[in-house]
Amino acid sequence: MTSPAPQPAGDRPAPPPRRRPGGRTARVRTQVLDAVLAELGEAGYDGLTMEAVAARAGVHRATVYRRWGDVGGLLADVLDAAGDDDWQPPDTGSLRGDLAALNQEIQDALTAQPPIVAALIAASFRSEKADRAQRRLWEDRYARCEVIAARAVRRGELPPDTDARRLLIAATAPLYHQLVLLRTPPDPRLPDQAATTAALAASAGAFTESPPVGDI
Amino acid sequence: MTSPAPQPAGDRPAPPPRRRPGGRTARVRTQVLDAVLAELGEAGYDGLTMEAVAARAGVHRATVYRRWGDVGGLLADVLDAAGDDDWQPPDTGSLRGDLAALNQEIQDALTAQPPIVAALIAASFRSEKADRAQRRLWEDRYARCEVIAARAVRRGELPPDTDARRLLIAATAPLYHQLVLLRTPPDPRLPDQAATTAALAASAGAFTESPPVGDI
Structure with missing residues (x-):
């Protein structure tokens, strides 16, 4: 759980998909975004390619291109997904x-x-x-x-x-x-x-x- | 004049060269670092190439490669040159x-x-x-x-x-x-x-x- 820093989906349950709750669309999104995080963690931005993400996610390359467009689209969706949570700031009493x-x-x-x-x-x-x-x-x-x-x-x-x-x-x-x-x-x-x-x-x-x- | 932010050499007299004061080495450095700043201002990091810097500076490409190695070397020298000044923080009395x-x-x-x-x-x-x-x-x-x-x-x-x-x-x-x-x-x-x-x-x-x- 975090805060003003983005918290990617890596260590917590996948965020709900925007359009079709559950089902294949949601599963593909989870697989792809998890693959983006894994690739980013291993190789940084320079190592992040649509091909590597598709391969790691086990999703057809054409699907990744159609839905996310490019690496920037993948990163934006990771960040948007990180905001789809119920995070609240700490409440310690002071x-x-x-x-x-x-x-x-x-x-x-x-x-x-x-x-x-x-x-x-x-x-x-x-x-x-x-x-x-x-x-x-x-x-x-x-x-x-x-x-x-x-x-x-x-x-x-x-x-x-x-x-x-x-x-x-x-x-x-x-x-x-x-x-x-x-x-x-x-x-x-x-x-x-x-x-x-x-x-x-x-x-x-x-x-x-x-x-x-x-x-x- | 600035402060914790780097101040490149662009708008002020060229910093003294490290080894041979004055002369051709110093002139080449000034020309090349000014060209780096101009290219960076126009095109950002992605547009910055050894070739464009050499051409703008009017300096032989081989000289730029020999002395600075790569784009990172050029940027590092720009930043080091920015620190070769007599900048002091403001003194306002409070x-x-x-x-x-x-x-x-x-x-x-x-x-x-x-x-x-x-x-x-x-x-x-x-x-x-x-x-x-x-x-x-x-x-x-x-x-x-x-x-x-x-x-x-x-x-x-x-x-x-x-x-x-x-x-x-x-x-x-x-x-x-x-x-x-x-x-x-x-x-x-x-x-x-x-x-x-x-x-x-x-x-x-x-x-x-x-x-x-x-x-x-």
Whole structure:
């Protein structure tokens, strides 16, 4: 289970198909998307071909071309399938706890082996279809996470006019920056540290319309 | 002038060559690296070839192959050249001001047209040589920025045991996350908002060894 990071179908039950529930269409989709994840994990974007996916899935090549078009179409469907789940952000009872647990999920996803989530993010720099699907997934994940701020407001931990999205970006951005761009080795303290930083800033009113900048 | 974002040589005087100051070697390097930037700005990584760079630079192909080896070698030298400058972080007189000005430089670099800095970051997902050079450049930029924290400590704005690097990552990560990964349209308020958030958290002790987590 994860969070703003995409969670491909690999380790969990296949998502429901969009059009024909059950049946052959759904089975083929599951086989093909699982094959995409396996190929991506082994060889990355450069090793991902329609032929290899069809062969691994045991599905006719023509079917894969007809339904997904190209590698970008396959990646986009993997990402869309990852969003077809009932994932909800952690609910630990405190803002800092929720953000730390969320960050831990992100760090786990970004450092998992095989590096599927990292490969999907890298692929979003190569394929416009994957890019759009990755952004849809992130948008969906961040929207689901806004409940973290709403709960904190109800508990009196945050001012009511807190901008939930800015708080969530501030809390999670250091994980992505360190692990995806700076590519530093994962630091086990980072999820909690980034959560604590965002929670401290939030308590100080950093994410309200007019932050109390005072003398800083 | 920029900051943790790489600043290629395009708009400023050529960096000094490594071995033979002045002379033909330096001129060839300048011509070739300028050609790499121009090609990258026009066509991105996929359009970047040794042949096109040599032709645009007016340099013999064999020279380009001998000296840079491949496209990754060209990109790495562009990034290394970008670090051969005397860039220093902004010095505005306050922590928040310094971080906001730094973030503005990063946002300007990441949204510049042609999108050279963005293309170099994207290339770091494709070429190991570019990846290593990009990380060297970021490391150098963040190291130079640590003076921002040191000045704030001297002014009494920050506790003496503040972890400068964590503060800088927290301040700048939202820019990279929004513009490079989430690819949201640039928000003119973001540089200042992210700086304010980090400065508020820093004032609350978020980047000291034992943050005062108290009741958050």
